[in-house]
Amino acid sequence: MSFFQRGRRRRLTPLIAGAATAVLGLTALTGCGSGADGEVSASGEAEVKLGVIPIIDIAPVKLGISKGVFARHKLNVTTQDAQGGAAIVPAVVSGDFQFGYSNLVSLLVAREKGVPVTMVSVGARASDDPVKDGSGQLMTANPGIAKVGDLKGKKIAINTLKGINEVAVASVLKKNGLAKADVTLVEVPIPNMPAALKSGQVDAAMLSEPFITVTKGQGARPLPVSYAAMGANLPFAELVHLQAVRGQEPRRREALLRRAEGVPPVRRAAPGRGARRAERLSEAGAGAQRQGDPARLEPGGRQVRDRAARPAHRRDRPDRQHPSAGRAVRPVTCRVT
Numbered sequence: 001m002s003f004f005q006r007g008r009r010r011r012l013t014p015l016i017a018g019a020a021t022a023v024l025g026l027t028a029l030t031g032c033g034s035g036a037d038g039e040v041s042a043s044g045e046a047e048v049k050l051g052v053i054p055i056i057d058i059a060p061v062k063l064g065i066s067k068g069v070f071a072r073h074k075l076n077v078t079t080q081d082a083q084g085g086a087a088i089v090p091a092v093v094s095g096d097f098q099f100g101y102s103n104l105v106s107l108l109v110a111r112e113k114g115v116p117v118t119m120v121s122v123g124a125r126a127s128d129d130p131v132k133d134g135s136g137q138l139m140t141a142n143p144g145i146a147k148v149g150d151l152k153g154k155k156i157a158i159n160t161l162k163g164i165n166e167v168a169v170a171s172v173l174k175k176n177g178l179a180k181a182d183v184t185l186v187e188v189p190i191p192n193m194p195a196a197l198k199s200g201q202v203d204a205a206m207l208s209e210p211f212i213t214v215t216k217g218q219g220a221r222p223l224p225v226s227y228a229a230m231g232a233n234l235p236f237a238e239l240v241h242l243q244a245v246r247g248q249e250p251r252r253r254e255a256l257l258r259r260a261e262g263v264p265p266v267r268r269a270a271p272g273r274g275a276r277r278a279e280r281l282s283e284a285g286a287g288a289q290r291q292g293d294p295a296r297l298e299p300g301g302r303q304v305r306d307r308a309a310r311p312a313h314r315r316d317r318p319d320r321q322h323p324s325a326g327r328a329v330r331p332v333t334c335r336v337t
Contacts, residue, residue, distance in 0.1 A: 045076040050239075051088040051097035052079045053159070054191055055208035057124040057135055057237060058101060083189050084160030085237070089117060092242050102240045103164035116242065123237035126227035135236070136168055138225035139215045140204040141197055148176040148223060154203035157188040157196055164227070164236050165206040172225040194218060 048070075052058045061079065064070050070077045082088045085102030089110050092100040101123055110117050127133045138156070145151060151173070158165035170180040188196050193205040194214045204223065207215060212222075227236050 045071070045074050048075055048077045048098050049096070050077055050079045051082050051091050051100035053084060053088075053101060053208075054081045055135070056210060057208065061101075083187075084163050084165075086160040086163040089115070089240060092117060092240055095242075098241070100240050101237065103237050104235065105164045105167050106162070107238065107240055109162060117240050118242075120239040120241050122235045123239055124235075126231065126234040126236055128228060128232040130224040130226050130229040131222045133226035133228040134209040134212060136165060136227040137207055137212050138169070138172075138204050138223045139197065139207050139212060139220040140223055141215070141218065141220040142200075142203045145203060145223070148172060148225060149178065151204065151223075151225075152178055152182045155184045155186060155201075157193050157202040157205040158185055159190050159206070160187055161185065168227055168230055169206060169225060172229045175229075 050061065052061065058079070061077070065077055065079075080097070082091065082100075085100075085106035086109075088097065088100035088102045089106050091097045092102075093110075093115060099120065107117060107119060124135050126135065131137070142154070145154065156169060158169065160166075166180075166185060169183070169185065173180060173182065186202060188202065188205065190208060190211055193202075193207055194211055196202045197205045197215055197220060198218050204225075205215070206225070227234060230236075
């Protein structure tokens with residue numbers, strides 16, 4: 001019996017409830033002009049793109065789309081897969097997604113950097129069993145790994161760095177007397193983890209359903225490293241949205257995106273007196289040229305006129321020449337004593 005067949009009736013009510021929560025969140029934000037850049041079609045439906053991760057946590061959204069729940073609320077919701085929450089938050093900031101399914105760690109990191117993303121609703125919670133967590137469970141097929149302490153010196157796959165999976169692994173390692181530096185964390189997309197685990201490219205992988213079931217079929221087994229190991233029923237994921245902020249022009253979005261991605265901001269100096277003066281002189285020179293005046297600007301911004309264009313009464317007047325004009329230059333000798 002497959003994972004999806006086990007307890008299907010028992011799981012149906014929570015999935016519908018989750019879809020309803022997502023609908024309420026999306027309806028509230030798209031209906032009040034909070035800054036979502038989704039367009040409205042001719043039929044009056046709001047076009048909403050949602051960034052997601054291809055795991056079981058997204059089942060409520062997929063169910064809502066297939067059952068027409070969103071359509072009944074005038075929402076045309078489409079989803080696009082991403083590698084993890086750490087990649088989804090910058091995509092929400094850039095406007096690629098109006099909403100995104102991310103983890104709590106990525107949200108807090110973005111908020112700490114001053115990026116105005118906010119949580120619409122809780123997306124998922126951990127289970128209450130450290131070795132039975134369908135949203136985040138460390139799996140291994142290495143026969144030499146029987147407990148958490150055996151992970152020292154091993155390679156562990158997580159979907160993205162600086163996200164919930166890195167925190168979960170580091171938290172449980174610390175509880176067992178190890179540090180994050182004792183293992184090697186490598187980024188691997190969750191759908192690719194079963195193959196990496198089977199081939200031995202990694203010693204363990206932080207997986208979600210349905211890929212946990214896939215690896216069990218390959219002989220993998222769980223270790224007590226999971227979201228539940230950090231806290232029973234811990235909320236760890238949510239739907240996120242970019243708050244309406246003043247000045248949503250491209251430069252503002254670019255600055256927010258650089259913050260979300262951890263890139264240093266671009267410093268743009270305000271024009272000083274020199275820049276403003278050069279601009280005025282440039283305008284004056286252009287105006288003079290339009291009026292037929294042979295004025296021109298030399299390097300450095302100094303305005304000059306052609307000598308031949310000066311009035312005759314100001315051209316080469318003898319009384320205006322320097323007193324030394326025309327004199328022979330005498331050599332000067334110096335005696336050093």
